[in-house]
Amino acid sequence: MSKTAIVTGGSRGIGRATAIELSKMGMNVAVIYHGNQAKADETVDACKANGVEAIAIKCDVKSMDEVGVAVQNVIETFGSIDVLVNNAGVTKDGLLLRMSEEDFDAVVDTNLKGCFLFSKACAAIMMKQRSGKIINIASIVGLQGNAGQANYAASKAGIIGFTKSLAKELGSRGITVNAVAPGFVETDMTDVLSDKVKEAFLNMVPLKRVAKPEDIANAIGFLASEKADYITGQVLTVDGGMCM
Numbered sequence: 001m002s003k004t005a006i007v008t009g010g011s012r013g014i015g016r017a018t019a020i021e022l023s024k025m026g027m028n029v030a031v032i033y034h035g036n037q038a039k040a041d042e043t044v045d046a047c048k049a050n051g052v053e054a055i056a057i058k059c060d061v062k063s064m065d066e067v068g069v070a071v072q073n074v075i076e077t078f079g080s081i082d083v084l085v086n087n088a089g090v091t092k093d094g095l096l097l098r099m100s101e102e103d104f105d106a107v108v109d110t111n112l113k114g115c116f117l118f119s120k121a122c123a124a125i126m127m128k129q130r131s132g133k134i135i136n137i138a139s140i141v142g143l144q145g146n147a148g149q150a151n152y153a154a155s156k157a158g159i160i161g162f163t164k165s166l167a168k169e170l171g172s173r174g175i176t177v178n179a180v181a182p183g184f185v186e187t188d189m190t191d192v193l194s195d196k197v198k199e200a201f202l203n204m205v206p207l208k209r210v211a212k213p214e215d216i217a218n219a220i221g222f223l224a225s226e227k228a229d230y231i232t233g234q235v236l237t238v239d240g241g242m243c244m
Protein backbone atom coordinates (compact mmCIF):
# COMPACT_ATOMS: atom_id res chain seq x y z
CA MET A 1 0.00 0.00 0.00
CA SER A 2 1.21 3.52 -0.80
CA LYS A 3 2.42 5.66 2.09
CA THR A 4 0.74 8.97 2.89
CA ALA A 5 2.42 12.28 3.69
CA ILE A 6 0.99 15.51 5.04
CA VAL A 7 2.89 18.67 4.11
CA THR A 8 1.73 21.85 5.84
CA GLY A 9 2.34 25.00 3.81
CA GLY A 10 2.49 22.81 0.72
CA SER A 11 1.08 25.44 -1.61
CA ARG A 12 4.33 27.35 -2.08
CA GLY A 13 8.11 27.41 -1.63
CA ILE A 14 9.81 24.69 0.39
CA GLY A 15 6.49 22.95 1.14
CA ARG A 16 5.60 22.67 -2.53
CA ALA A 17 9.03 21.27 -3.46
CA THR A 18 8.69 18.80 -0.56
CA ALA A 19 5.23 17.63 -1.62
CA ILE A 20 6.56 17.01 -5.12
CA GLU A 21 9.67 15.21 -3.83
CA LEU A 22 7.56 12.90 -1.62
CA SER A 23 5.23 12.20 -4.57
CA LYS A 24 8.29 11.21 -6.63
CA MET A 25 9.08 8.75 -3.82
CA GLY A 26 5.62 7.19 -4.40
CA MET A 27 3.75 8.74 -1.48
CA ASN A 28 0.20 10.07 -1.63
CA VAL A 29 0.26 13.66 -0.46
CA ALA A 30 -2.13 15.94 1.46
CA VAL A 31 -1.20 19.55 0.74
CA ILE A 32 -2.22 21.85 3.59
CA TYR A 33 -2.64 25.52 2.70
CA HIS A 34 -3.97 28.62 4.41
CA GLY A 35 -5.44 30.94 1.76
CA ASN A 36 -3.83 30.25 -1.57
CA GLN A 37 -6.04 27.59 -3.14
CA ALA A 38 -4.83 28.14 -6.71
CA LYS A 39 -1.22 27.50 -5.65
CA ALA A 40 -2.25 24.47 -3.58
CA ASP A 41 -4.08 23.05 -6.61
CA GLU A 42 -0.93 23.55 -8.72
CA THR A 43 1.05 21.51 -6.17
CA VAL A 44 -1.59 18.79 -6.19
CA ASP A 45 -1.45 18.58 -10.00
CA ALA A 46 2.36 18.39 -9.92
CA CYS A 47 2.18 15.52 -7.39
CA LYS A 48 -0.47 13.65 -9.40
CA ALA A 49 1.77 13.93 -12.48
CA ASN A 50 4.14 11.61 -10.58
CA GLY A 51 1.46 8.90 -10.47
CA VAL A 52 0.21 9.27 -6.87
CA GLU A 53 -2.98 10.59 -5.29
CA ALA A 54 -2.95 14.10 -3.86
CA ILE A 55 -5.48 16.44 -2.24
CA ALA A 56 -5.43 20.06 -1.10
CA ILE A 57 -6.90 20.88 2.31
CA LYS A 58 -7.51 24.42 3.54
CA CYS A 59 -6.53 24.57 7.20
CA ASP A 60 -5.14 27.22 9.53
CA VAL A 61 -2.38 25.43 11.44
CA LYS A 62 -3.05 27.72 14.43
CA SER A 63 -6.53 26.24 14.94
CA MET A 64 -6.88 22.98 16.89
CA ASP A 65 -10.36 22.42 15.43
CA GLU A 66 -9.24 22.92 11.82
CA VAL A 67 -6.20 20.69 12.32
CA GLY A 68 -8.43 17.94 13.75
CA VAL A 69 -10.78 18.12 10.76
CA ALA A 70 -7.85 18.14 8.28
CA VAL A 71 -6.18 15.08 9.82
CA GLN A 72 -9.52 13.23 9.88
CA ASN A 73 -9.98 14.10 6.21
CA VAL A 74 -6.55 12.63 5.37
CA ILE A 75 -7.31 9.41 7.26
CA GLU A 76 -10.71 9.04 5.54
CA THR A 77 -9.12 9.67 2.13
CA PHE A 78 -5.88 7.68 2.38
CA GLY A 79 -6.21 5.41 5.46
CA SER A 80 -2.84 6.17 7.10
CA ILE A 81 -0.42 8.98 7.93
CA ASP A 82 3.18 7.86 7.51
CA VAL A 83 5.00 11.18 7.14
CA LEU A 84 4.20 14.59 8.59
CA VAL A 85 6.19 17.61 7.42
CA ASN A 86 5.49 20.64 9.64
CA ASN A 87 6.58 23.34 7.22
CA ALA A 88 3.97 26.15 7.37
CA GLY A 89 5.61 29.31 8.59
CA VAL A 90 5.46 33.10 8.56
CA THR A 91 7.72 36.02 9.45
CA LYS A 92 6.74 39.36 10.97
CA ASP A 93 10.12 40.99 11.47
CA GLY A 94 10.95 43.98 13.64
CA LEU A 95 13.33 45.08 16.35
CA LEU A 96 12.24 44.15 19.87
CA LEU A 97 11.04 47.55 21.02
CA ARG A 98 8.93 47.96 17.89
CA MET A 99 7.58 44.40 17.86
CA SER A 100 3.88 44.24 18.72
CA GLU A 101 2.36 41.54 20.88
CA GLU A 102 0.21 40.57 17.85
CA ASP A 103 3.29 40.06 15.66
CA PHE A 104 4.97 37.96 18.35
CA ASP A 105 1.87 35.81 18.87
CA ALA A 106 1.15 35.40 15.13
CA VAL A 107 4.63 34.04 14.42
CA VAL A 108 4.87 31.76 17.45
CA ASP A 109 1.31 30.47 16.98
CA THR A 110 1.81 29.64 13.31
CA ASN A 111 5.35 28.29 13.41
CA LEU A 112 5.50 26.56 16.82
CA LYS A 113 1.93 25.96 17.96
CA GLY A 114 1.00 24.82 14.44
CA CYS A 115 3.76 22.25 14.67
CA PHE A 116 2.45 21.10 18.08
CA LEU A 117 -1.16 20.79 16.89
CA PHE A 118 -0.36 18.76 13.75
CA SER A 119 2.17 16.57 15.57
CA LYS A 120 -0.31 15.80 18.35
CA ALA A 121 -3.10 14.88 15.93
CA CYS A 122 -0.83 12.73 13.73
CA ALA A 123 1.17 11.12 16.54
CA ALA A 124 -2.03 9.53 17.88
CA ILE A 125 -2.42 7.76 14.53
CA MET A 126 1.29 6.95 14.11
CA MET A 127 1.42 5.45 17.62
CA LYS A 128 -1.37 3.01 16.69
CA GLN A 129 0.47 2.18 13.44
CA ARG A 130 3.73 1.87 15.45
CA SER A 131 5.51 3.74 12.68
CA GLY A 132 5.85 7.25 11.31
CA LYS A 133 8.21 10.08 10.52
CA ILE A 134 7.75 13.65 11.67
CA ILE A 135 9.96 16.31 10.10
CA ASN A 136 9.79 19.84 11.46
CA ILE A 137 11.13 22.80 9.50
CA ALA A 138 13.22 24.99 11.78
CA SER A 139 15.82 27.54 10.57
CA ILE A 140 19.45 28.38 11.21
CA VAL A 141 17.97 31.50 12.85
CA GLY A 142 16.70 29.17 15.59
CA LEU A 143 20.30 28.08 16.21
CA GLN A 144 22.07 31.41 15.84
CA GLY A 145 19.46 34.12 16.48
CA ASN A 146 18.97 37.10 14.17
CA ALA A 147 18.52 40.78 15.00
CA GLY A 148 15.01 41.83 13.96
CA GLN A 149 13.62 38.29 14.17
CA ALA A 150 13.24 37.62 17.91
CA ASN A 151 9.74 36.20 17.41
CA TYR A 152 10.79 34.01 14.46
CA ALA A 153 14.03 32.84 16.13
CA ALA A 154 12.12 31.96 19.31
CA SER A 155 9.59 29.94 17.30
CA LYS A 156 12.35 28.07 15.44
CA ALA A 157 14.44 27.41 18.57
CA GLY A 158 11.19 26.18 20.15
CA ILE A 159 10.72 23.77 17.23
CA ILE A 160 14.19 22.32 17.92
CA GLY A 161 13.41 21.65 21.61
CA PHE A 162 10.00 20.30 20.63
CA THR A 163 11.60 17.97 18.05
CA LYS A 164 14.08 16.49 20.54
CA SER A 165 11.39 16.02 23.20
CA LEU A 166 9.06 14.22 20.77
CA ALA A 167 11.94 12.06 19.53
CA LYS A 168 12.42 10.86 23.11
CA GLU A 169 8.68 10.36 23.72
CA LEU A 170 7.84 8.57 20.49
CA GLY A 171 10.97 6.54 19.74
CA SER A 172 9.70 3.40 21.46
CA ARG A 173 6.65 3.48 19.14
CA GLY A 174 8.79 3.35 15.99
CA ILE A 175 8.32 7.04 15.22
CA THR A 176 11.29 9.25 14.28
CA VAL A 177 11.19 13.01 14.77
CA ASN A 178 13.79 15.27 13.18
CA ALA A 179 14.20 18.91 12.20
CA VAL A 180 15.63 20.48 9.08
CA ALA A 181 17.19 23.93 9.50
CA PRO A 182 17.44 25.74 6.17
CA GLY A 183 19.66 28.75 5.59
CA PHE A 184 18.65 31.28 2.95
CA VAL A 185 16.17 29.81 0.46
CA GLU A 186 14.73 31.51 -2.64
CA THR A 187 10.96 31.64 -1.89
CA ASP A 188 8.19 34.22 -1.43
CA MET A 189 9.31 34.55 2.20
CA THR A 190 12.75 35.89 1.25
CA ASP A 191 11.66 37.66 -1.95
CA VAL A 192 10.54 40.66 0.12
CA LEU A 193 14.10 41.30 1.42
CA SER A 194 16.15 44.10 -0.13
CA ASP A 195 18.98 43.33 -2.57
CA LYS A 196 21.41 44.60 0.06
CA VAL A 197 20.19 42.08 2.66
CA LYS A 198 20.21 39.26 0.08
CA GLU A 199 23.79 40.14 -0.90
CA ALA A 200 24.84 40.16 2.78
CA PHE A 201 23.38 36.65 3.24
CA LEU A 202 25.06 35.38 0.09
CA ASN A 203 28.43 36.62 1.31
CA MET A 204 28.04 34.34 4.35
CA VAL A 205 27.45 31.18 2.26
CA PRO A 206 30.61 29.15 1.57
CA LEU A 207 28.92 27.41 -1.39
CA LYS A 208 28.30 30.89 -2.90
CA ARG A 209 24.68 30.42 -3.89
CA VAL A 210 21.37 30.62 -2.11
CA ALA A 211 19.29 27.47 -1.73
CA LYS A 212 16.52 26.44 -4.08
CA PRO A 213 13.44 24.93 -2.38
CA GLU A 214 14.48 21.59 -3.91
CA ASP A 215 17.76 21.65 -1.93
CA ILE A 216 15.72 21.58 1.27
CA ALA A 217 13.14 19.12 -0.11
CA ASN A 218 15.92 16.62 -0.90
CA ALA A 219 17.00 16.58 2.76
CA ILE A 220 13.39 16.23 3.90
CA GLY A 221 12.89 13.37 1.43
CA PHE A 222 15.90 11.59 2.90
CA LEU A 223 14.60 11.94 6.47
CA ALA A 224 11.18 10.70 5.29
CA SER A 225 12.74 7.61 3.68
CA GLU A 226 13.67 4.22 5.12
CA LYS A 227 17.32 5.24 4.71
CA ALA A 228 16.84 7.48 7.77
CA ASP A 229 15.19 4.80 9.94
CA TYR A 230 17.91 5.01 12.62
CA ILE A 231 18.04 8.83 12.75
CA THR A 232 15.93 10.68 15.33
CA GLY A 233 16.11 13.86 17.41
CA GLN A 234 18.51 15.49 14.96
CA VAL A 235 18.68 18.94 13.40
CA LEU A 236 19.94 18.71 9.82
CA THR A 237 21.25 22.08 8.69
CA VAL A 238 20.88 22.68 4.94
CA ASP A 239 22.47 26.05 4.38
CA GLY A 240 25.42 25.81 2.01
CA GLY A 241 27.74 25.86 5.01
CA MET A 242 26.51 29.19 6.42
CA CYS A 243 26.23 27.90 9.98
CA MET A 244 29.01 25.58 11.18
Ligand code: NAP
Residues within 6 Å of the ligand: 008, 009, 010, 011, 012, 013, 014, 015, 032, 033, 034, 035, 036, 037, 039, 059, 060, 061, 062, 087, 088, 089, 090, 110, 111, 137, 138, 139, 140, 181, 182, 183, 184, 185, 186, 187, 188, 189, 190
Ligand atom coordinates in the same frame (compact mmCIF):
# COMPACT_ATOMS: atom_id res chain seq x y z
P1 NAP B 1 6.55 30.67 1.85
O1 NAP B 1 7.01 30.53 0.45
O2 NAP B 1 6.24 32.03 2.39
O3 NAP B 1 5.26 29.72 2.05
C1 NAP B 1 4.65 29.65 3.29
C2 NAP B 1 3.66 28.51 3.30
O4 NAP B 1 3.08 28.41 4.61
C3 NAP B 1 2.50 28.71 2.32
O5 NAP B 1 2.20 27.46 1.76
C4 NAP B 1 1.37 29.21 3.21
O6 NAP B 1 0.07 28.89 2.71
C5 NAP B 1 1.64 28.41 4.49
N1 NAP B 1 1.05 29.03 5.68
C6 NAP B 1 1.34 30.22 6.25
N2 NAP B 1 0.56 30.42 7.34
C7 NAP B 1 -0.24 29.33 7.46
C8 NAP B 1 -1.28 28.95 8.37
N3 NAP B 1 -1.64 29.73 9.40
N4 NAP B 1 -1.88 27.76 8.17
C9 NAP B 1 -1.53 26.95 7.12
N5 NAP B 1 -0.57 27.25 6.24
C10 NAP B 1 0.06 28.43 6.40
O7 NAP B 1 7.60 30.06 2.88
P2 NAP B 1 8.94 29.19 2.65
O8 NAP B 1 10.05 30.15 2.46
O9 NAP B 1 8.70 28.10 1.70
O10 NAP B 1 9.13 28.62 4.13
C11 NAP B 1 8.65 27.33 4.51
C12 NAP B 1 9.21 27.01 5.89
O11 NAP B 1 10.63 27.05 5.85
C13 NAP B 1 8.78 27.99 6.97
O12 NAP B 1 8.56 27.31 8.17
C14 NAP B 1 9.98 28.90 7.10
O13 NAP B 1 10.07 29.50 8.37
C15 NAP B 1 11.12 27.93 6.85
N6 NAP B 1 12.36 28.54 6.42
C16 NAP B 1 12.42 29.27 5.27
C17 NAP B 1 13.63 29.87 4.91
C18 NAP B 1 13.78 30.69 3.66
O14 NAP B 1 14.88 31.27 3.46
N7 NAP B 1 12.78 30.79 2.81
C19 NAP B 1 14.76 29.69 5.72
C20 NAP B 1 14.67 28.93 6.86
C21 NAP B 1 13.46 28.35 7.21
P3 NAP B 1 -0.69 29.87 1.63
O15 NAP B 1 0.05 29.72 0.33
O16 NAP B 1 -2.07 29.34 1.55
O17 NAP B 1 -0.60 31.26 2.17
